[in-house]
Amino acid sequence: MKNIIFLFLAAAFTISCGEEINKSSISDLNSEKATLVNQIDSLNILLKVVENQLLKLDTTKKLHVVTVLPVKNELFKHYIEIQGVVQADKNIEIKPEFGGTVIAIYVKEGQRVFAGQTLIQLDDIAIKNSISELTTQLNLAKTTFDRQQRLWDQKIGSEMQYLQAKAQKESLENNLASLKTQAKKMKIIAPFSGIVDEVFPRIGELTSPQSPTVRLLNLDNVYIEADVTETYLPVVKIGTETILNFPSIGKEVESKITQIGNYINPDNRSFKARINISNKDNTIKPNLLADLKIVDFKREGLVIPSTLVQKDQKGNDYVFTLKTENNENVVIKKLIKISKEYNNEVFITEGLEATDTLVNKGARIVKAGDIVRVNN
Known part of the structure; x- marks a missing residue:
């Protein structure tokens, strides 16, 4: 022929x-x-x-060799990425209510303590002496009051003597209670269970209400605090999914936004977002930096690699697909519309079907109408 x-x-x-x-x-x-x-x-x-x-x-004709990729129909998530800082509600420096000399330290740094446990004892000898003296006076006042009360019940003696004895007893009782309260405050007590991170004074040093004595932490539950720009107010809400990455310790945690601030900072046009997380192993420390990824778009649909998307001279986005005609693979150009792009993937809203087959490797060297050979 x-x-x-x-x-x-x-x-x-x-x-x-x-x-x-x-x-x-x-x-x-x-x-x-x-x-x-x-x-x-x-x-x-x-x-x-x-x-x-x-x-x-002609079986010897040279055709472009390409690979193909199916269109994925899956859940697509787009994230905004910001930085946050770890905070702990139970991270305090304990200061004494009254000044005094440290006479005993009962804990060491790194030690786990319990709520109500005495950590440091301040010198309270003067208060104890005053308590002892008042106790003696109170015992006498009680005896005097009891006798006056018996006489008054028998209509013997004056009412004034009875009332004076009663007032003396009650005044001493109140003074003694105040001294006992002061004596308790000469003990530095743990307000919650946690770990002693640092002990500031040494035995013999004088402390004051302005000076911290113990840093106490409980890191079983911490939270991340971050500034989010006001642009994301419509999408960042309580319950929004987040991924927290701590690059310094190589740890990643999934959580949700717990609290949204109601105040816009005029200096940086941002609001506060808080994410509570469990930290039972205590590996996450206060002031540790965290990389936050907050979901601002989530939808089921068609997803393809962003590397396959090209632009024509009119600025339209398009991809190449394959269509089988007469047992030959023909390249088809399809215009598409992209809604979101994240992590080298794009979410397609128009232009593709779930049954389409994309030209993968070789997409940059073919054109619409080309007959190609598929390498599986």
Whole structure:
């Protein structure tokens, strides 16, 4: 078939070119020219048919080799990324209510203590002496009051003596209670269970209400505090999913936003967001930096790699897909619309179907209408 067509073309060309033209008038030459043009057009049409036939029959033709990728139909999430700082509600420096000299330290740094446990004892000898003296006076006042009360019950003695004895007893009772309260405050007591992180004074040093004595922490539950720009007020709410990454310790935690601030900071146009997290192993420390990823878009739909998206001269986004025609893989250009992009993936809202097959490797070297070979 191929040889016959080529022989026919060669003969027609030779005859047309070799035929002697013996024309003298312009009209005859124009007529001859028209005949030759018609022959050329006919031969071009025949040549095109032959070339198409050769293209189908030639097994040695060189085709672009590509790989394919299916369109994924899955849940797509887009995140905003900011930084936050670890905080702990139970992270305090304990200061004494009254000044005094440290006479005993009952704990060491790093030691776990319990709520109500005495940590440091301040010198309370003066208060104890006053308590002892008041106790003696109170015992006498009680005896005097009891006798006056018995006499008053028998209508003996004056009411004034009875009332004075009663007032004396009650005054001493109140003074004694105040001294006992002061004596308790000479003990530095743990307000909650936790770990002693630092002990500031030494035995013999004088403390004051302005000076911390013990830093006490409980890191079983901590929280992340971050500033979020006001632009995200419509999407960042209580319960919004978050991923917390702590690069310094190589730890990642999934959580949700616990609290949203109601105040916009005029200096940086941001609001506070708080995320509570459990920290039973105590690996997350206060003031540790955290990288936050907060979900601001979440939808089920078509997702493809962003590397496959191209732009045409009009600025339209498009991808190449494959369509099988006559047992051949034909490249199809499809215009698409992208809603969100994150982590090298894009969410497609228009232009693709879940059944489409994308041209993956080789997408940059093919064009619409190309016949390609798929490498599996």
